Amino acid sequence: xxxxxxxxxxxSLWEHLLGLWFxxxxxxxxxxxxxxxxxxxxxxxxxxxxxxGNCQFYEGVRFEIGKKAVLQIGNGTYLNRNTVxxxxxxxxxxKDCLIAWDVVIMDSDLHPIAGKIMxxxxxxxxxxxxxxxxxxxxxxxxxxxxxIIAAGSVVTKDVPASTIAAGVPAxxxxxxxxxxxxxxxxxxx
Amino acid sequence: xxxxxxxxxxxSLWEHLLGLWFxxxxxxxxxxxxxxxxxxxxxxxxxxxxxxGNCQFYEGVRFEIGKKAVLQIGNGTYLNRNTVxxxxxxxxxxKDCLIAWDVVIMDSDLHPIAGKIMxxxxxxxxxxxxxxxxxxxxxxxxxxxxxIIAAGSVVTKDVPASTIAAGVPAxxxxxxxxxxxxxxxxxxx
Amino acid sequence: xxxxxxxxxxxSLWEHLLGLWFxxxxxxxxxxxxxxxxxxxxxxxxxxxxxxGNCQFYEGVRFEIGKKAVLQIGNGTYLNRNTVxxxxxxxxxxKDCLIAWDVVIMDSDLHPIAGKIMxxxxxxxxxxxxxxxxxxxxxxxxxxxxxIIAAGSVVTKDVPASTIAAGVPAxxxxxxxxxxxxxxxxxxx
Numbered sequence: 379x380x381x382x383x384x385x386x387x388x389x390s391l392w393e394h395l396l397g398l399w400f401x402x403x404x405x406x407x408x409x410x411x412x413x414x415x416x417x418x419x420x421x422x423x424x425x426x427x428x429x430x431g432n433c434q435f436y437e438g439v440r441f442e443i444g445k446k447a448v449l450q451i452g453n454g455t456y457l458n459r460n461t462v463x464x465x466x467x468x469x470x471x472x473k474d475c476l477i478a479w480d481v482v483i484m485d486s487d488l489h490p491i492a493g494k495i496m497x498x499x500x501x502x503x504x505x506x507x508x509x510x511x512x513x514x515x516x517x518x519x520x521x522x523x524x525x526i527i528a529a530g531s532v533v534t535k536d537v538p539a540s541t542i543a544a545g546v547p548a549x550x551x552x553x554x555x556x557x558x559x560x561x562x563x564x565x566x567x
Numbered sequence: 568x569x570x571x572x573x574x575x576x577x578x579s580l581w582e583h584l585l586g587l588w589f590x591x592x593x594x595x596x597x598x599x600x601x602x603x604x605x606x607x608x609x610x611x612x613x614x615x616x617x618x619x620g621n622c623q624f625y626e627g628v629r630f631e632i633g634k635k636a637v638l639q640i641g642n643g644t645y646l647n648r649n650t651v652x653x654x655x656x657x658x659x660x661x662k663d664c665l666i667a668w669d670v671v672i673m674d675s676d677l678h679p680i681a682g683k684i685m686x687x688x689x690x691x692x693x694x695x696x697x698x699x700x701x702x703x704x705x706x707x708x709x710x711x712x713x714x715i716i717a718a719g720s721v722v723t724k725d726v727p728a729s730t731i732a733a734g735v736p737a738x739x740x741x742x743x744x745x746x747x748x749x750x751x752x753x754x755x756x
Numbered sequence: 757x758x759x760x761x762x763x764x765x766x767x768s769l770w771e772h773l774l775g776l777w778f779x780x781x782x783x784x785x786x787x788x789x790x791x792x793x794x795x796x797x798x799x800x801x802x803x804x805x806x807x808x809g810n811c812q813f814y815e816g817v818r819f820e821i822g823k824k825a826v827l828q829i830g831n832g833t834y835l836n837r838n839t840v841x842x843x844x845x846x847x848x849x850x851k852d853c854l855i856a857w858d859v860v861i862m863d864s865d866l867h868p869i870a871g872k873i874m875x876x877x878x879x880x881x882x883x884x885x886x887x888x889x890x891x892x893x894x895x896x897x898x899x900x901x902x903x904i905i906a907a908g909s910v911v912t913k914d915v916p917a918s919t920i921a922a923g924v925p926a927x928x929x930x931x932x933x934x935x936x937x938x939x940x941x942x943x944x945x
Contacts, residue, residue: 416795417605462668478866479840482701482718484700488667511860511892512701514719528910529860529892530892530910531924532718532719534733544924546719546720546734546735546924605794606794651857676888677856703889703890703907705907721908735908735922735924736923
């Protein structure tokens with residue numbers, strides 16, 4: 379916690395003020411900073427709850443939260459520019475995740491006949507996950523701790539912890555170097 | 568027609584005014600609404616024709632129309648934010664299509680030596696088609712009635728009616744639930 | 757050189773003025789024009805060098821240059837809107853390349869534990885290469901002279917000269933028509 383606060387201390391007053399403004403409609407939140415200007419991050423909340431820890435967001439980040447839906451983001455995670463999260467049911471993003479730009483995370487197909495057939499399914503992204511730019515994470519997916527998703531992937535199925543997934547649809551291509559590093563330097567986060 | 572007018576009546580005055588502004592260079596058009604602000608939808612018309620029915624567009628939609636090219640969009644269709652349509656020859660989009668954000672539809676490779684070899688080929692998207700976010704539809708493609716294109720696909724060949732296509736390049740992966748629903752509830756549109 | 761200067765003469769005063777502004781932090785540059793308005797192209801230079809010839813850029817182009825990194829772009833090349841180049845080590849783009857919109861070119865994985873394991877590797881794009889929209893070019897890739905990369909590809913390995921590559925990951929699918937044309941009209945550039 380103290381480590382995160384120290385890290386957040388390095389951001390400018392302006393980034394903290396934008397963060398305060400962005401977090402004004404969150405149900406509960408830690409220290410939020412917003413880096414970059416136009417377009418400002420946007421929340422479209424149709425009656426759900428947003429719980430965010432100490433996090434950094436970049437310009438153009440967008441949350442679309444459905445009625446009674448829940449979006450939860452852990453401490454130390456950042457979402458880079460233009461990343462979109464659509465939560466119609468529930469999206470959980472863990473701690474210390476690095477989410478690149480132009481990423482889309484959706485737990486829904488967003489289609490009007492969403493009833494019986496096009497049901498929404500929660501998305502879970504565990505701690506220390508890295509998601510490359512332009513990736514799309516689709517409904518029902520769970521990405522395990524320390525996994526890496528390569529740039530430009532479309533993730534349609536679960537990705538096990540400490541693996542690297544790539545492609546459309548994403549397939550496991552290797553073991554995550556983060557996993558290797560963690561063994562070598564177990565004191566690192 | 569009355570159903571569509573009723574649906575359009577639920578939009579704000581502002582959305583109708585933006586729609587009037589956006590449609591000022593269309594050859595012929597119905598009731599147009601524009602939802603969202605920055606960046607405003609944009610038309611780059613180099614001497615073609617644009618025929619649009621009663622439609623909704625979001626911010627950042629962009630039409631690039633070549634000389635003598637034709638873009639036609641049917642009633643009840645919407646194009647979500649930042650979707651780009653490039654018509655150098657002809658692009659037809661049917662009625663009640665749902666086209667998500669960041670989609671690209673092109674009937675041309677847009678290359679300067681476009682002469683004999685890189686010829687433009689019309690794109691046809693039939694009625695009730697759903698196109699997922701970040702999809703790219705390339706020249707010469709016909710997407711059949713009620714088909715669904717999954718998010719992040721690149722469509723290089725025809726997609727038959729009532730199927731679901733996904734991947735790069737897109738392949739048929741299932742029968743469309745819209746087709747199933749239509750059989751179950753034949754009175755639905 | 758004269759041909760390029762003639763071509764650049766067709767741009768508006770405004771495009772030249774924007775080009776001057778955009779190039780103010782380049783180490784060395786030719787005639788730069790910027791077409792389009794919002795968002796203005798952006799350079800984030802953390803201590804590297806940018807060498808650009810006579811080139812055209814569109815709105816939203818973004819360069820992220822790391823410490824001691826080098827970005828080099830040859831005469832006659834254009835980068836269309838929202839294209840991002842990340843150079844942590846070195847990115848070379850040749851002459852007369854046509855780079856479409858929403859392209860990402862990175863020589864790095866941009867991850868914090870980038871040390872021993874996630875090393876940066878230079879990207880080389882040779883002369884007369886065409887890159888389709890929404891393509892991602894990853895670290896260590898060399899794209900040979902006259903090659904074409906289809907829209908929506910993710911390029912993870914070298915692409916030989918005068919071929920067409922497509923897909924995620926990109927694979928060779930044909931010989932480039934540019935190569936054919938060059939044989940037919942050897943006097944063309």
